[in-house]
Amino acid sequence: MVRRPVRRRSQHRFFSHFINIVGVFLIPILLITFEIQPTSDLNLQFKQTKKEIPVLTKNIELEAKAFLVADSQTGQIIYQKNSHQSLPIASISKIIPTYFAFEALKKGQIHMDDQVKVDPKVAALSTQAGLSNVKLSASSTYSVQDLIYATLLSSANAGIMALSEHLAPLPEINQREQSFLKNLGINDFVIVNVNGLPNDMLGSLQNPETDMKADNQMSAASVATVAAKLVNDFPEVLKVSEQYNYTFKSGTAEEQKLENTNLLVKGGALADPNLEIVGLKTGTNDQGYSFVGTMKEGDNLITSVVLNSNSNESRFQQTKDYLQQFKQNYHLVRIDPNTNKNVKRACLTFKNQYDRSNVITNKINLWVPKDLTADDFHFKVDFDRDYFAKTKKPGLVLTLDLKAKTVQFLKTQDLKLYLR
Known part of the structure; x- marks a missing residue:
């Protein structure tokens, strides 16, 4: 009978040690998780949930092998069909060396009125029957501007080669193209040359490092990524690609009237006045x-x-057809975390002291069916343990939870929030 109190004290001592041990680990976690103050060291960032907004397929018949529509700024994929299969892209390839040309223009390395000398082999290619070309002569010179217009409007195979050689030797440009694509996270490509012709059609200009019948390939998703990079970094390219016609070598004996191969730009045979098509290739x-x-x-x-x-x-x-349906059925929703009531509700649920006025961020832009509004987007807040592990600073994750299916992106929107 006298041993019972001793056993009770032993049990008490055991639980006391257990609570102390648990407290060593649990209390700091609780303090980290719930005692977050809105200071300049607090990081609050968005993460996308793995959900998708329903794609627009209404009344659309697409016989093309691959098709994709995306927002150029955010990378949001609005519709896709077989968009990740690498396929021959032919002259769409020219948008990559075009990027290099506009980059060199911006850096002042070349100028629009620079005169470009044409290699005789390239000049010979410009007269080859059956190819998209603008005739060039090895005994003449051509402005950078003329060669850019010839490339984007008439898809001049020799023109883009002459323009590229003005920047660097063609083998160097080919290597640069591959590095450029890899830096964009693109790995599904084959790059043979700057113009997109099959290797066996280039004669003495063939790339000796690839198969004779090789040609440039990429997926629709990768093409969209490159195109978005071009128009975002150098929107002035659209001032060229939106033109229906252009006078090449104006006022000279070599003057030629060029017409855009893109029939959807203003003036084109299939242009729609309700669709402002300004590019691209x-x-x-x-x-x-x-x-x-x-x-x-x-x-x-x-x-x-x-x-x-x-x-x-x-x-x-x-x-x-697709873009007409898109305009009729979709609209852009801009979610501002500083004013959106659902963001406020989520943050207040986590911490009453959260001050929405301290948030510095861009709006979230999403194309959604017209029956969805900003109030249909809901959020939750969690402690960001990865951020804390890296910085030893408290951080929050504000997660977007859509009342729809999943949003997919070619690239992630900048959804980071910082508190002052």
């Missing part, structure tokens, strides 16, 4: 007819990609 080969387009929609740019359609007209008609 066509591509044609034995595999089919391809097109990467750029449409202005308010302050946003929409990228469309058609790969390997059945005819010249069908690539444009499919693009037009």
Whole structure:
């Protein structure tokens, strides 16, 4: 009978030690998690949930092998079909060396009125029957501006080679193209040359490091990523690609009238006055007819990609049909974390002291069906343990929870929030 109190004290001592041990680990976690103050060291960031807004497929027939529509700024994929299969892209390839040209222009390394001497082999290519070309002469020179217009409007194979050689030797440009794509996270490409012709059609200009019949390839998603990079970094390229015609070597004996191969720009045979198509590039080969387009929609740019359609007209008609449906059924929702009531509700649930006025961020921009509004987007807040582990500073994760299906992105929007 006298041993019972001793056993009770032993049990008490055991639980006391257990609570002390647990407290060593649990209390700091609780303090970290719940005692977060809105200071300049607090990081609050958005993360996308793995959900998707329903794609727009209403009344759309797409016979092209691959098709994709995305927001050029955010990378949000609005619609896709077979968009990750690497396919021949032909002259769409020219948007990569075009990027290098506009980059060199911005850096002052070249100028629009610079005169470019043409290699005799390149000049010979410009007269080859059956190829997209603007005739060039080795005994003449051509302005950078003329060569850019020839590339984007007439898809001049020799023109982009002459322009690229003005920047660096072609083997160096080819290597630079591959590095450029890898830096964008693109790995599904084959790059043979700057113009997109099959290697065996280039004669003495063939790339000796690849198969004789090799040609440039990329997926629709990758094409959209490159196109978005071009128009975002150098929007002035659209001042060229939106033109229906251009006078090449104006006022000289070599003057030529160029017409845009993009039939959707203003003045084109398939243009729609309700669709402001301002770019970007066509591509044609034995595999089919391809097109990467750029449409202005308010302050946003929409990228469309058609790969390997059945005819010249069908690539444009499919693009037009889809974009018409897109304008009729979708709208842009801008979610401002500083004013959105659902953001406030989520943050207050986590911590009453959260001050929404301290948030510094960009709005979240999403294309959604017109029956969805900003109030249909809900959020939750969690402690960001990864951020704390890296910085030893408290941080929060504000997660977007959509009342719809999943949003997919070519690249992630900048959804980080910082408190002052």
